[in-house]
Amino acid sequence: MSDVPEPPTSRGMDAASETVVGTVAEPGEGADEFVFVAPNTVEVRTGEFVVYETTVEGESRDVLARVTNAEQERGLPGEFLADPGVEPETVADALGVPNGNVEIDRVTARVVGYFDAEMATFANPRSLPDPGSRVALANDEFLEAVLPAADWEDESATAHVGWLLNRETKAANVFMPIDSFAATHLAVLASTGSGKSYTASVVIEEMLRPQSRAAMCVFDPHGEYDTLDGMRKDGHASVFQDGAYTPEVNVVTPDEITVAIPDLNYGDLLSFLDKPSDKMKYLLQQAWRALQRDSNQISVRDITSKCYEIDGQDSDTAGALEWRLNRALDRDLFASAARNDLTDLVAPGQVTILQLNRLSEDDQQMLAAALLRKLYEARKDAMRGDGDDLDFPLFTLLEEGHRFAPDGSARSLPILRTILSEGRKFGFGVGIISQRPSKLDADVLSQCGTQIIMQIQNPNDQQAIRQSVESAGEDVLDELPGLTPGQAVIAGDAMNTPVLTRIRERHTRHGAESLDATSEWRDSWESWHAERNRGVVDPYESDEEVDETPL
Amino acid sequence: MSSEFGHKDQTAMTVDEPVIGDDDLTIASIVQSNGQMDYVAEVYRDHERERVPEKQDYEFGQPVYAKTTVHGEERALVGVVYESLLVNPDQGRDGPRLSTPDQELFVPGYVDEKQTLLGIALLGSAELTPVEGGQGFASVSQELPRWTLDIDDSVSKLSDAGFRRFHRPDGQFALRYYDRLVATAERFGAEVTLSLIERLRAETEQEAMLDVIERKVRWETSSDRGVIR
Numbered sequence: 135m136s137d138v139p140e141p142p143t144s145r146g147m148d149a150a151s152e153t154v155v156g157t158v159a160e161p162g163e164g165a166d167e168f169v170f171v172a173p174n175t176v177e178v179r180t181g182e183f184v185v186y187e188t189t190v191e192g193e194s195r196d197v198l199a200r201v202t203n204a205e206q207e208r209g210l211p212g213e214f215l216a217d218p219g220v221e222p223e224t225v226a227d228a229l230g231v232p233n234g235n236v237e238i239d240r241v242t243a244r245v246v247g248y249f250d251a252e253m254a255t256f257a258n259p260r261s262l263p264d265p266g267s268r269v270a271l272a273n274d275e276f277l278e279a280v281l282p283a284a285d286w287e288d289e290s291a292t293a294h295v296g297w298l299l300n301r302e303t304k305a306a307n308v309f310m311p312i313d314s315f316a317a318t319h320l321a322v323l324a325s326t327g328s329g330k331s332y333t334a335s336v337v338i339e340e341m342l343r344p345q346s347r348a349a350m351c352v353f354d355p356h357g358e359y360d361t362l363d364g365m366r367k368d369g370h371a372s373v374f375q376d377g378a379y380t381p382e383v384n385v386v387t388p389d390e391i392t393v394a395i396p397d398l399n400y401g402d403l404l405s406f407l408d409k410p411s412d413k414m415k416y417l418l419q420q421a422w423r424a425l426q427r428d429s430n431q432i433s434v435r436d437i438t439s440k441c442y443e444i445d446g447q448d449s450d451t452a453g454a455l456e457w458r459l460n461r462a463l464d465r466d467l468f469a470s471a472a473r474n475d476l477t478d479l480v481a482p483g484q485v486t487i488l489q490l491n492r493l494s495e496d497d498q499q500m501l502a503a504a505l506l507r508k509l510y511e512a513r514k515d516a517m518r519g520d521g522d523d524l525d526f527p528l529f530t531l532l533e534e535g536h537r538f539a540p541d542g543s544a545r546s547l548p549i550l551r552t553i554l555s556e557g558r559k560f561g562f563g564v565g566i567i568s569q570r571p572s573k574l575d576a577d578v579l580s581q582c583g584t585q586i587i588m589q590i591q592n593p594n595d596q597q598a599i600r601q602s603v604e605s606a607g608e609d610v611l612d613e614l615p616g617l618t619p620g621q622a623v624i625a626g627d628a629m630n631t632p633v634l635t636r637i638r639e640r641h642t643r644h645g646a647e648s649l650d651a652t653s654e655w656r657d658s659w660e661s662w663h664a665e666r667n668r669g670v671v672d673p674y675e676s677d678e679e680v681d682e683t684p685l
Numbered sequence: 686m687s688s689e690f691g692h693k694d695q696t697a698m699t700v701d702e703p704v705i706g707d708d709d710l711t712i713a714s715i716v717q718s719n720g721q722m723d724y725v726a727e728v729y730r731d732h733e734r735e736r737v738p739e740k741q742d743y744e745f746g747q748p749v750y751a752k753t754t755v756h757g758e759e760r761a762l763v764g765v766v767y768e769s770l771l772v773n774p775d776q777g778r779d780g781p782r783l784s785t786p787d788q789e790l791f792v793p794g795y796v797d798e799k800q801t802l803l804g805i806a807l808l809g810s811a812e813l814t815p816v817e818g819g820q821g822f823a824s825v826s827q828e829l830p831r832w833t834l835d836i837d838d839s840v841s842k843l844s845d846a847g848f849r850r851f852h853r854p855d856g857q858f859a860l861r862y863y864d865r866l867v868a869t870a871e872r873f874g875a876e877v878t879l880s881l882i883e884r885l886r887a888e889t890e891q892e893a894m895l896d897v898i899e900r901k902v903r904w905e906t907s908s909d910r911g912v913i914r
Contacts, residue, residue, distance in 0.1 A: 213901035220893045225901075228894060230827065230861025 138343075138373055139307045141292045142279040145249060149196035150185040150270035156241060158186065158267040166245040168199070168262045170269045171207060174237040178204055181613060181634040182300040183272040184243055186263040195248035197259050198272060198280070200631065202612075203242040210237070243269070246631045249280045255630050256280075274298075274306040283630050284311035293340030295333070295586075299621055299634035308635045310337075310584070312346050314628040316529050316563040318583030319554055323599060326569045328589040328619045331358050332644055333637050334531060334567050337586075338362060338485055341529065344376030347483040351509070351530040353502055355537060357491040357645075360385045364642030373641050382484035388492035392469035396432045397504040402545060406462035413451050414458075420444050433470035434463045467497060476512050476523050479505075495537055496545075502538050503546040506530065510553050513560045527561030535566035539578040547575060554581035572598040579603070583627035589617040605632060703819030704847035705750070705761060711839040712738040712749065713803055722807040722829055723869050724764070726840045727800050738842075743803055745769070745873075746880025748843040748851075752813070755832050759813045761822070762830050763843060763851050767870040767877040768804025775799070805840060806869040806877070808862040811851065822847060825854040827861040849888045858891045860898065875906035 156172030172178050182201040187194060210231070214222040226232075247256030263269075277298060284292050292309035320337070324330045341348035342365060352359050363383040365374045374381055400422050404415060421440035425432050437459055441452040479486050488505075490498045513528060515521035532538045538546040553562050554577070566582055568574050572594040579602040587603075587610075590596055600611055605625040610632045613623055625632035711734060713726035728743055747766040752759055810830045811822035843851070852858060860881075867874035882899050886892065907913045 211901075213904055214897065216897045216900050217893055220897050225894055225897050227857065228859050228861070228891075229863045229898065230859065 139294055139304075141284075141286065141294070141307075141309050142275065143286055145251065145276075145279040145286065147275045147279065148273055149198065149249070149276045150187070151273040153271040154268050155184060155271055156239075156269045158263045158265050158269060159240070160265055161262050162242050162244075164244065166258065166262070167202070167242055168245070170241050170243065172204075172239045172241050172269075174206070174239050176271075178239065178241050178271075179300050180204060183246075183277055183298075184269045185272045186267045186269050188248075188259055188261060188263055188267070190248065190259045190261070195259060197248045197263070198246040198256065198631075199243040199269075200246055201241055201243045204239050207238045207240040254285065255283065274301060277306050278309070281630055281633050282309045282311055283314055283628055284309060291343075291346035293337060293346075294638065295336055295340065295624070296622075296635045296638040299636045303636070308624065308633055310340075310624065310628045312341055312348070315565075315584035315626075316341070316348070316527065317558050317561070318627045319557070319563055319581055320565040320584045320586070321535075321571075321579060321582035321603075322565065322567040322586045322588075323571045323590065323595075324569060324586075324588030324622070325590050325592065325595070328617070329622075329637060330567050330569060330588065331356075331533060332620070332640060333586055333588065333622060334533065334565065335359065335362060335640055335642065335644065336637055337565070338531065339365060339374075339641055342381035342483065342485055343374055344379050347379065347381070348485075349480045349482045349524075349526050349528050350485040351480050351505075351528065352485060352487045353490060353498070353530070353532045353538065354487050355490045355493075355498055355534045357489045358533070359487045359645060360489065361643045361645035362485060362487065370641050379483060382481065384479075384484055384486040386486060386488050388489050389466075391467070391488060391490070391493070391501065393467055393497075393501050393504050394469050394471060395434070395437075395463065396426070396430045396471075397508050398500075399507070402500060402503065405545065407455075407458045408461070410455070410458065411451070414455050417441055417445050417449075417451050418455055431471050434459050434468070436470070467493070467501075476509065480509065480524065480528055482526050499538060499545040502532070503549050506546065506549045506553060510549065510557070510560070510562055513557075513562050517560050527563070529563040529565065531565040531567065533567045535568040535578075536570045536573040539566065539575045541573050541575050547578075551575070551577055551581075554578055571595045571602070574598070576602050584624070584629070585626045586622050586624050587614060588622045589619065590614045605629075702821055702846055702850070703816050704822050704844055704850050705813065705841075706819035706844070709841040709844065710736060710738060710742055711841045712743045712747075713805075713840045715751065715834050715836055715838045715840065716802070717836075718833065719804075720869070721833070722764075722865060724805045724807065724834060725770075726803045726805050728803060730800070742842060743769070743801070746877050746884070748848045748881070748884070749805060749840045750843045750847065751834050751838045751840045753832055753834055753838065759820075760810050760832070761813055761847075762807050762810050762832070762834060763847075764805045764807040764840075765866070765877060765881060766803050767806045767866070767873055770802040770804070772798075772800040772802055803840075804870075806866055808866065809851065809854070822850045825851055827851075827854055827859055829865060845888060848884060852885060852889065858889060858894065860885075863898075875902050878902050 153176065155176045155178050156170040158168055158170045160169050162169050178201055180201055180203060184199050184201060185196050186199065188197055210222045210226055214225040245258060247258045250257040279286065282292060284290065290311060290313050293312050294307055295310055296308050297304050298306040298308060322330050322334050338350060341350060363385065364370065365381045366383060400419055403418065403422060404410065418441065421437055421444055425436055425440055438452065438456040441455050442449060445452045490501065493501065509524065509528060512521065512524040516523060516525045538544065539550045540547065550564065553564055557564060566574065566578060571579060579598065585603050587599060590599065596611060596614060610623050610625060613634060620637050622635050622637055623632050624635050711729065713728045715724055716727045717725040719725065729737055731737055743766055745766060748763065749766060750761045750763045752761055807830050809825065809827040811825040813820045814823045852860065863878060866878060870877050879899060879902060882895050886895055
């Protein structure tokens with residue numbers, strides 16, 4: 135797949151398509167709901183966008199509404215369906231019941247609003263259509279242009295994430311304005327197997343296309359994202375390359391990952407230690423402060439010798455600290471030198487994938503905490519003009535977000551909370567990917583301004599979304615259990631109204647396929663069987679006497 | 686499934702097949718109508734016809750036809766016996782009576798004036814086309830017939846072939862008069878439909894569909910009459 139759709143350039147097209155689907159019958163139950171009657175020859179499914187015309191303050195407006203429910207108003211009677219072997223239409227035909235097009239549907243729709251060009255968003259007309267008004271399907275191009283909260287007139291890049299679910303494949307593209315979700319954070323929420331990491335990869339691909347060239351960093355606890363280096367292949371040149379630009383994909387494997395001790399803070403350090411006494415804490419704090427002041431290269435040895443220096447060479451407290459520090463930090467994971475140049479790690483047009491799959495959960499959190507803190511400080515400095523280490527905005531994506539920002543406590547939670555609440559000012563965006571929204575910290579979840587929500591059946595997780603995601607109205611939540619993998623509701627800051635989307639195919643190969651258990655078993659059995667035949671004689675085939683003593 | 690619903694019913698008739706013959710038994714003549722599709726016919730009695738109909742010839746649910754001429758073309762209006770009425774002018778009199786008050790003579794009772802009246806509901810119409818051995822049905826319609834019969838028009842028994850042909854107006858099995866028949870026959874609308882279905886079972890291979898229709902009719906009747914609520 136290499137055809138990349140062009141985003142719209144304006145919103146000046148007609149709202150209504152030529153397909154008239156029904157006639158307004160009456161107001162609905164809710165204040166902004168109305169009911170229209172539609173012949174069932176035209177499929178009007180839940181989530182579909184329709185348009186009616188109304189007059190607002192003397193001006194004629196095309197108002198967009200979303201279908202929330204469709205039920206049959208009139209159909210063939212149950213008696214015609216008495217025998218599954220007899221088609222009800224045949225019975226109807228035989229009895230002279232007008233056939234074909236006899237079924238009509240009552241469709242409920244909720245008003246989204248008319249598009250207000252000045253506000254660049256939907257405005258509610260505060261009135262319902264008159265009974266008798268015609269309802270038409272919304273125009274594909276119109277939806278494409280007005281659903282994303284994007285400013286088409288400026289040059290801002292948009293991410294093409296897929297197509298409207300209710301329309302024919304590829305009929306209406308769904309774009310997300312990258313600036314919007316990169317600044318106000320993104321949440322990708324879905325139960326396992328519904329395509330979270332796939333969707334996240336689509337977003338990464340879009341952000342690294344020549345039109346945006348993002349600086350990204352991905353925390354990848356399962357090693358699923360390395361296939362993104364396919365972006366550099368020639369086959370995808372038309373999508374990802376532009377002149378001298380080709381996206382960089384920097385996969386940091388588990389054995390390359392180190393945590394610089396100077397990047398830790400006193401709290402981190404303390405949390406490594408096994409039940410330190412108050413005296414030890416005090417001593418460590420003194421030593422740590424002194425060291426941080428002096429240098430940005432700190433080894434375990436530096437800390438312990440500083441402790442001895444402060445507390446005396448024969449200090450028992452220093453000795454106990456030494457033992458504890460060695461036990462905690464004397465591992466390959468820790469490096470003494472601070473990371474000098476953050477641009478190794480993040481740079482425009484580059485995605486750095488930190489494969490954390492061999493680290494313990496605790497280490498993953500610590501690494502995330504240290505790194506995010508470092509990056510955040512650098513961004514703050516750059517914004518204040520104190521440093522130009524990271525003089526470009528940054529977007530970081532956390533797969534299995536509930537590990538890093540759990541509902542409870544984790545080393546990485548405080549910094550994530552800080553970045554999510556203040557990062558917007560410093561051009562530091564975060565994307566949280568999680569299959570358990572209920573296990574995510576509620577503050578973290580509610581700070582994610584844009585949500586891509588896929589199939590979620592667990593009631594706790596639905597509840598978490600209901601409580602934390604402002605834009606998720608009831609009609610959006612109702613959709614969640616019925617979505618199939620690859621289908622998503624995109625809502626929040628990036629969209630003017632929630633949109634049911636079929637996520638596009640990835641350009642690069644997907645790296646998180648489920649294991650094919652049966653074929654793995656078959657293969658294992660084959661090799662195991664061959665091994666047995668080669669080596670050991672089957673004990674049951676020998677003529678030796680079998681020991682029949684009961685076990 | 687397609688063979689069951691398809692056009693190729695084994696009993697499907699060709700247009701050329703004779704469905705009306707000269708020797709069709711005429712059973713009654715029209716004496717009155719109660720509406721566009723609701724006629725009253727008087728059953729022929731002894732001496733009125735060479736072959737006099739017997740009880741089984743005008744039983745409840747008997748398909749019948751009457752010929753009429755419209756625009757110079759001969760058509761058959763197809764109907765069904767849905768009601769009967771026995772008329773006896775002697776009813777209520779006990780014993781012999783005098784012919785007139787001034788002639789005190791005993792006269793015989795009006796034996797010959799006893800009648801059997803049939804209620805006949807029209808179901809549809811067909812054009813008659815001459816074929817070898819009689820007349821065939823063409824352009825069968827199960828719509829409400831637009832033309833009336835006349836007083837004294839003869840009503841004849843419809844042959845099995847005619848009955849089959851009438852129920853396949855456009856090659857497909859159809860019972861499109863059902864709602865009109867039920868409205869006309871009122872009390873026995875369901876029963877007359879069921880008796881037609883019974884006949885159709887013998888004439889067509891639409892068992893499954895007839896089952897569905899029969900169940901529908903029975904259910905509706907039972908709920909209309911308050912058996913099922």
